[in-house]
Amino acid sequence: MEALCVSCDGPLKIPGDSYQGEIVSCPGCATELEIQSVDPLELALAPEPEEDWGE
Structure with missing residues (x-):
């Protein structure tokens, strides 16, 4: 499958x-x-990973 990057419009x-x-x-x-x-x-x-802070 091929797609375009949503950030730079480059081929993927x-x-x-x-x-x-x-x-x-x-x-x-x-x-x-x-x-x-x-x-x-x-x-x-992609969502950014959340900080854990040791909880």
């Missing part, structure tokens, strides 16, 4: 066995993207 090759919720990285700008849907393919910026 998404493996056919990818799944909803998977995080992929753009080879052009290194932005982490989350697969929102696989059919149709939809990408969004």
